[in-house]
Amino acid sequence: MTDLTNTVKATDRADGADTASKDKRGASSIRMQGLRKQFGRDSVALAGVDLDIDAGEFFTLLGPSGCGKTTLLRILAGLEEADDGQLKIGGKDVIDVPPHRRSVNTVFQSYALFPHLSVRDNLAFGLRMRGEPAAERNRKVAEVAEFIKLGSLVERRVDQLSGGQKQRIALARALVCEPDVLLLDEPLSALDAGLRGQLQVELQRLQKRLGVTFVFVTHDQDEAMVMSDRIAVLDSGIIQQVGTPSEIYEHPANAFVARFMGHDNLFAITASDSNWVDTGLGRLQLDPAEQRDTPDGWLLIRPETLELGGDVPADYNRLEGTVEERLYRGSRIEYRLTVNDHPLTAVAGNLGQRIHDVGDRVTIGICPEDLVRVAA
Numbered sequence: 573m574t575d576l577t578n579t580v581k582a583t584d585r586a587d588g589a590d591t592a593s594k595d596k597r598g599a600s601s602i603r604m605q606g607l608r609k610q611f612g613r614d615s616v617a618l619a620g621v622d623l624d625i626d627a628g629e630f631f632t633l634l635g636p637s638g639c640g641k642t643t644l645l646r647i648l649a650g651l652e653e654a655d656d657g658q659l660k661i662g663g664k665d666v667i668d669v670p671p672h673r674r675s676v677n678t679v680f681q682s683y684a685l686f687p688h689l690s691v692r693d694n695l696a697f698g699l700r701m702r703g704e705p706a707a708e709r710n711r712k713v714a715e716v717a718e719f720i721k722l723g724s725l726v727e728r729r730v731d732q733l734s735g736g737q738k739q740r741i742a743l744a745r746a747l748v749c750e751p752d753v754l755l756l757d758e759p760l761s762a763l764d765a766g767l768r769g770q771l772q773v774e775l776q777r778l779q780k781r782l783g784v785t786f787v788f789v790t791h792d793q794d795e796a797m798v799m800s801d802r803i804a805v806l807d808s809g810i811i812q813q814v815g816t817p818s819e820i821y822e823h824p825a826n827a828f829v830a831r832f833m834g835h836d837n838l839f840a841i842t843a844s845d846s847n848w849v850d851t852g853l854g855r856l857q858l859d860p861a862e863q864r865d866t867p868d869g870w871l872l873i874r875p876e877t878l879e880l881g882g883d884v885p886a887d888y889n890r891l892e893g894t895v896e897e898r899l900y901r902g903s904r905i906e907y908r909l910t911v912n913d914h915p916l917t918a919v920a921g922n923l924g925q926r927i928h929d930v931g932d933r934v935t936i937g938i939c940p941e942d943l944v945r946v947a948a
């Protein structure tokens with residue numbers, strides 16, 4: 573696939589694009605400043621979004637239903653007009669550039685394929701619309717079909733394909749036009765869990781091989797963490813945090829991000845004194861790096877960092893709790909505990925250690941470095 577990996581047709585790029593904003597394979601950076609969009613009188617979809625996406629990055633927009641992910645993606649594609657703000661793709665201001673003049677392509681959740689046409693005709697559609705000669709079209713279609721490992725299916729009609737095959741064709745159809753940026757709006761959400769997991773890995777590998785900038789939309793935290801270089805978490809049209817998957821999971825910027833990333837163990841801080849905090853669980857020592865001037869906010873305790881039973885090292889926090897519920901999950905065991913009448917969840921890898929029973933009193937060891945303060 574030399575065409576896809578090394579070249580992008582100069583004519584597809586918006587005029588005057590700044591080559592410094594593109595990497596050597598033709599991927600483009602994206603810069604958004606103050607993007608706003610309101611529908612009707614009071615539905616604010618985007619409340620002023622500032623975001624920089626690097627060329628060649630796998631970037632994910634993550635958030636609950638209605639947070640503005642799709643609206644932002646549609647503005648990038650040129651399918652929706654922003655009320656206010658600036659948008660640069662590849663260093664070029666594109667806010668007034670129509671969709672077909674942007675070197676951007678979109679893979680939709682519904683695939684948007686023509687069911688009665690063959691795979692070949694679906695793949696060739698965009699190239700035909702662009703007026704590419706038949707020989708060139710056929711060569712590119714054959715290449716992309718081979719690349720996506722569906723070379724043997726090019727004569728099949730799309731309505732004779734499985735969900736996973738349709739997803740691959742939708743992806744191939746978007747890639748065959750050699751965009752600098754590929755936008756993907758929940759492209760895996762219609763697939764069952766097994767196939768979805770497999771395609772997450774395939775898609776991530778494909779992106780790394782092509783080096784094209786991917787902007788991926790999902791509401792699935794695991795999917796975002798598995799695939800992305802960086803993630804932006806959105807809520808109510810506002811970016812709450814931008815970071816790598818580990819930054820977002822381990823150091824959420826606020827309680828919304830913490831809860832959205834699946835953290836249940838959040839405890840209100842009622843008082844703090846240097847690196848000690850008071851919470852409903854008791855008084856706990858933090859790493860000095862987590863020291864704050866104000867006593868407000870939340871304390872996050874990740875369930876997998878708790879050590880249950882056994883001796884607690886002298887420099888650890890030590891609590892006692894009662895096992896209220898035990899959920900056996902094969903590779904790990906989840907315990908629902910109460911500590912001073914507060915619920916606390918712990919997760920232990922299933923490594924052959926003692927399994928605690930419902931009703932057991934257990935010691936809980938917490939390393940100060942594993943405690944994270946989270947803004948309100």
Ligand SMILES: Nc1ncnc2c1ncn2[C@@H]1O[C@H](COP(=O)(O)OP(=O)(O)OP(=O)(O)O)[C@@H](O)[C@H]1O
Nearest residue numbers: 611615616617636637638639640641642643644791
């Ligand atoms: N065409 C429209 N007319 C009116 N309101 C709209 C329109 N499109 C989106 N909205 C509203 O804007 C907000 C953001 O919608 P958007 O589709 O961007 O969210 P989303 O995060 O992609 O949600 P989902 O995950 O459910 O697709 C929502 O409150 C939605 O109801």
